[in-house]
Amino acid sequence: SQQGEEDPQALSIQEGENATMNCSYKTSINNLQWYRQNSGRGLVHLILIRSNEREKHSGRLRVTLDTSKKSSSLLITASRAADTASYFCAMRQTGANNLFFGTGTRLTVIP
């Protein structure tokens, strides 16, 4: 069963605009990670934020984490057509061996 929910399920924007994706989860976590998936195959790790962190940046990516609300957001600034992909949040639950993945957001960036 899914431990994380993402919204929106799908997002379509023009190149150059910003894209924001949200993730909510249910349990206590050690960290939260965001992954990107192209064409339904392998995932690529984008960024990790620890439970004691509130915001993190990596290039055009900005991630926030609010553990009191059990939510995170991923912002991609100045989007490019190459950013078109599915984006998943993944939670490292306290004491768990694996990651629990969200339902994913399908981002389409129109050139």
Add this chain to the structure above:
Amino acid sequence: GAGVSQSPSNKVTEKGKDVELRCDPISGHTALYWYRQRLGQGLEFLIYFQGNSAPDKSGLPSDRFSAERTGESVSTLTIQRTQQEDSAVYLCASSFHSPTNTDTQYFGPGTRLTVL
């Protein structure tokens, strides 16, 4: 260095047949994970190996599913008596450390399994 590799990339089989999926993790990675992803959905955890410790099999959906790993090398996921509901992409990932606050998983390209 090489990333995580999986084979075959695609597998079509008939209902009731057994299939074996292979994963080669990144050299030196002690942890290995198998996930299943049904069409349009997120990833479901199946099984986790860490070094020579007993695997965490808590995600395996039925006793038709099993996996093996020899030391810190190749892993095989076996599905016996396949059913149409087993159709999915099976993803393998590896990571360097045992689960900590900071480990990152590196994913293979997946095996797309279609059960007719």
